[in-house]
Amino acid sequence: MLIGRAAELAELTAALERAAAGSAGVVLVSGDAGVGKTHLVSALTAAAADRGCAVLVGQCAELGESMPYLPLTDALWAAAHAGTPEAEEVRAALDARPALARLLPDGEGGPGAGSELGQQQLFGAVLGLLGELGDERPVLLVLEDLHWADRSTRHLLTFLSRVLQRERICLVGTYRSDDLHRRHPLRPVVAELLRLPNVTGVEVRPFGRGETARYLAELARGSAPVTARTVERVHRRSEGNPFYAAELYSSGLDVGDDGAAGLPSALADLLLSRIERLSDAGQRVVRVAAVAGRRVDDELVRVVAGLDEATVGEALREVVSHQLLVPSGSGYTFRHALLREAVYADLLPGERTRLHADFARLLSGLPDGTRGSAAELAHHSLAAHDLPAAFAASVRAGREADRLAAPAEAYEHYDRALELWDAVADPEAAAGTDRMRLSLAAARASARAGELRRAVHRLRRVLAAADPADVLLGCLLREHLAAYLGDIDEDVESQAVAREAVAMLPADPPTVEHADALATYARTLMYRDAAGEMPGYAERAIETAREAGATGAEASLLVTLGLYRESREADTGVAEVFARAHELAAAAGDSSMIAMRAAFHHARTKFDRGDLAGAVRAADAGVKYAVDNGIVWSTFGIVLRSLRYLVHYTSGNWAEAGRLADEFAVQVVRTPEAQVSAYALFLEVAQGAPTVEERLRWIAPLWGQDGFVNYLARGLAAEHALWRGDPDTAAEHIRDVLDTVYIETVGAIRIAATGLWAEAERAARARAAGDDGALRAARETGDMLLRIARSVVAVNVDGEPRAWLGWEGQGWLARAEAERRRLDGVHDVELWRRAAELFTYGDADGGFVYEVARSRWRLAEALAENGERDEAAVQWRAAVRAAERLGAGPLLGALRDLGARARLGTGRAGAAPRTGPSGPLAALTGREREVLKLVAEGRNNREIAAALFISPKTASVHVSNILGKLNVSSRTQAAAVAHREGI
Structure with a gap:
């Protein structure tokens, strides 16, 4: 029976109903430990199952960051092996998605599973699986105990919260609010997610006195009634926490006014008092289970308990009957995690160490590659002070996390192994590699996890300690360091290090490592090529890559060379270069990022050259590649989808553009979301959609942190302001964009043209008001904006003459020229x-x-x-x-x-x-009302004539007629009437 949670359950049920109707949502359920979050969510899952929903439930474990995606694994495994109608659907969906199947205990990581795109592949697979299940029936996905979530699970939660929009999916997560201390890793995640409009928070509060009374009465059903005195004392001592209250009441201890007995403020003692009622065998089983963790495998607990089969079986039945352990799948879980914590804390140090050693010994006997066994083995071995075993298991756990696309966890395992390196004998034999290469693996994992500066710091230290005689290692370290330095905009050092990497290996015979180094150095030459060596260098490097069979390096070099030539030469064949690079990288199998980069530039080049049909085909092909490889949400997957949207927007297929824009959620938390969301502003501003203001509010906090976001969002915000008749705000946006965007780039032409539109409007107002100073300022700003637009055409980023400018760029330049003439009050037909x-x-x-x-x-x-x-x-x-x-x-x-x-x-x-006027304006003709509006704006007869395309004399006649019909003697009085009547 659910007591005191009607409002919370109603909110959860409403979210489930919205999801069933096609509006996905996320609900984060918070509350103190023992307050009833699991009971509440259990009621929701039961209701969802009764409604025919697919229900997936997974739980996190108190294992730190060592087991990535554990709750997802739990949910998928349980759903696939449950006796429910959707179990077959889940199994089929998993079979079709290797990225998910390898998470399961019997899954296998395939080649390249540890690539940089692995996590995006996994996330895309999760989204695809949920969407597929949602096509058949609404889906309820529950992730419990998120305060113990590993980093990858937190990233998955964030990803799903941001991208789920119209899928029939309801995601519910629970966490302990009292566990979220200031430095808890979930705390900022929750704060960010609760800003999203499709994410709601449900706080499960402690019981009131009446609810405690009803709860205790339910517990006492079939026994003596609960007295008011007992209710009062239990409620006061438990502070309304249902779990505390239940434990207090069930313990039978006296909870008197003095608090001397029962000690409800020391929950561990209370929980342990229930353990002490068990037989010795039962207590032994509970202690073993506490060391095992949140979920206890039946076979493992039987072995580690050290009891004969009959005794351990009876002990387990006893523990389950006391509701200390609850059957779950092929094992058990503690009724509440606090119970497990109390038991674990009560173990003597030696007893705890011995039990961890027992578990480590059993885990070490499992077949290699068993999902999660290496991470658990490392955990137990370390707790058992078996450093050699902890070291070897940490290395294996790192490699397993790499295969599962969990780079943050991989880094932590590798880092732990490196910390233990000097504490074990013959670490190279145990790790299967040397210290330097393990450090390189740690740095690569760190970089894939987004910690580029940490990767740079580690590689610098490794380089300082590396053996100069090992030139292959030196080249590898420098090649990676150069790439990471470039990613954090340390261009000078990046190029210097890349040059060192190239010099370390001989050009003959050609090798893959040397080709990779050449490709990295070529990328550093993109914007730093004072000697002009780029074209010849890249061409020679391509030949070397071909001779070495380094397909990935060859594809990377083709893209780099194509980009270089595109900015300097009128090369009509550059699109084919990018297409060839994509084919090469796609065929390589392990170069998906390069393939996506090439696919994007292939489509983008066609778009720039006005081949909109070809751009649509290329973008569609690139997006299909992303979908087929499960990397729709990778960086280039997002960019390609954005480009596809822009092509449809440009060609006038706004229905399709609108459909694609629906994927660009309004809510924004971080820079990537701001970039994606800003693209939707093109259509929304052009259509005057009411969502423009909301989207801009979400993006505004971030547009000062990223130049591209600032360019895109504020440039479109300026257009929005102009359509609303606010050129001053538009000019402010333009000034800010010009302070942050590279004015040599083609995109600056559009910004300049938009700024000139604003200045033309401001100049018109200045002329109407007779404000010569404002008019002069508008002209000066207009001249500056036109110089910017013209300079983009005159030179490229290196100050050299630009070889060509696409159709769109030429169009914006022509508009800038025309707007500058309009600023002077001249409407130039030919421009x-x-x-x-x-x-x-x-x-x-x-x-x-x-x-x-x-x-x-x-x-x-x-x-x-x-x-x-x-x-x-x-x-x-x-x-x-x-x-x-x-x-x-x-x-x-x-x-x-x-x-x-x-x-x-x-x-x-x-x-x-047209509608008929009323009041004082009833006598005016339509044209006279137009003239009156301009009079109210302060325009003189000549300016009225220009605005209405009539002669100044005709304008004068209209003004005289207006004064007579309104029975006023001056233009000022006529303007007052106009303002009063809302003109």
Whole structure:
């Protein structure tokens, strides 16, 4: 019976119902130890099973960071071997996903499982499995005791919390809030996740007095009634903690007012009093189980207990009947982890050591490769002070974690082994490697875990201690160090170290190691090539890689050479270079990151050259490769998906772009999420979606931490502000972007053009207000922005002439030129015509559909001002049709305003709806209301004429008529009426 948890269960059930309806959610259930989190979640799992949901439950263990993905393993293993309808589905889904199957006790790690992409593969496989199960029925995934979660499990929790959106999945995690001390690794994770809109927190609070009474009455059912005095004392001493209360009540101890007996503040004594009621054999079994850990294997506990079969069987039945151990699968779990902790703490030091040694001896006899056995063996051996065994097991555990794509855990195992290196005899024989190469393995694991600076620090120390005569090792160390230095932007040292690595090995005969070093050095030359050696060097390195059979190095060099030439030469064949690199890397099997990098640049190059159909095909192929290899959420997997979105956005297929944008969650916690989320702003800003403000609020805290996020998000925030009529805010965004973006890059042209749009609006306001100072400032800023745009075309990042500029870049440059003229109050027809033509990418019916429409908006305005009303109407109608088809609300509003002012839309699609005025404005014609609006803005007759495409004399007549109809004597009084009436 569930007591006092109706609200909490209702919240959990609501999350499950939302998930069943297609809105995935995460619920983090917190509370003190013993407060009833597991009981609450058990009620939810029972309800979910009754509703036909697939239920997967896994638990974490108090084993530190030594067993990655333990709760996931538990959940999958239990679900696959349960007698439920979905067990067969789970087994089939696991068979189709080797990355998950190898987690299970009978799983095997395949070649390359320890690659840098392993974790992304695993995460993608988890997401795919859950999504597949969710297609059949709603899924409830419960991860219990997250305060004991290993680092990889915490990363998995974070990943799922961020990416689950429309899947029929409800993820529930429980953790002890009283365990989350200030430095607890779960604490920042919880703080971050609770910021996400699809993550909710449910706090399980202690019982109130009435709830304690009901709880004790339930416990006492069938025996003597619980007295009010007992309820009061139990409640006071337990402070409403159900587990404490149950233990106090069940112990039969007197919990008097003085607190002398029972000691509820010392829970261990209370728990141990229940252990003492067991037989000697029962107590022995409980002590053995406490050393084993959170979950006890039946066979192991029977052996380590040292009792005959009949005695140990009877002892286990006794312990289970007292609800100290609960049957679970092929073993047992403690009824509550606090019970296990109390028993373990009560063991004598020698007894504890001997039991750990017994478990280590049994584990050492298990077949090699048994899932988790090496990590457990290392744990028990270390606790048993068997350092040689702990050392060897730590090395094996590190390699197992590498295979399971758990680099953080691999690093910790390797690091422990290195700490024990000097304490064991013949460590090289036990480890199967020397100290330097084990240190290299630790550094590589550290780097894969994202701890690049730690990897650099370790490699520097290893290099200092390495034998200079071992040139192969020296080359390997330097090649990795150079790569990691480059990743943390230590470019000068990176290039110097890479050059040393190349020099250490002879060029003849060609070797894979030498080719890898050449490839790393070539990458350092990308932006530091004062001697101009890059092209010839890379070509020679490619020949060396081919002779050595170093396919991965060859593919990497092809990508690097292609990128280098693309920025310096009008090389029309660069797309084929990237395609070839992708084929090579994909065929190599162990170069998936290089393959993804090549696939991205292949699609991106086609996109830059205006081949949108080819870009879609290339991006689709790259994404398919990512899906097939389980790396959709790797860095280049995300970038490729973002590029695919941009191609559809550019080509005007906004329905598909919107579908893809749904994957770009609004919520943002870290820089990668901000980068992905910012892409969705392209569509949202263009459509005037209400989610723009929310997305910007999520991204804002991070846009100052990453140049690309700042460029993308604030550049689009500037456009959003301009559509809302706020050029000052837009200009502020542009200034900030220019402070952080490399102004030599092509992306700076778009920022400059957007900034010029803002300055043109500010200049118009300054002219209307007669503010010469503001007008002068706008012109100065506009000149600076135009210089930036032109300089991008003039030189590349090395200050050399840029070989070519793609269609989009040329279009933005033309727009920048046109906006600078508009800043001076001149609507230049030919400049706007050129911008519109360039954005077609040479295809009158294609190209960048939205930007063509935006350019036609300004072109129509310029044509109307210059008296070419027929062509203005043609351009205007074409822009309206595009804006309506795309759903580009802000642009459509601007076009309707232009159509009304220039009388382009009368009786045609896109004409602004008209409603009859009331009050003082009832006597005014439509045109007079337009004039009054401009009068209220402070415009003079000449400026009114320019805005409405009429002569100054006609504007003067309209103003006179307005003054008469409103019965006012001045423009100021007319403006006051306009403001009062909401114009």
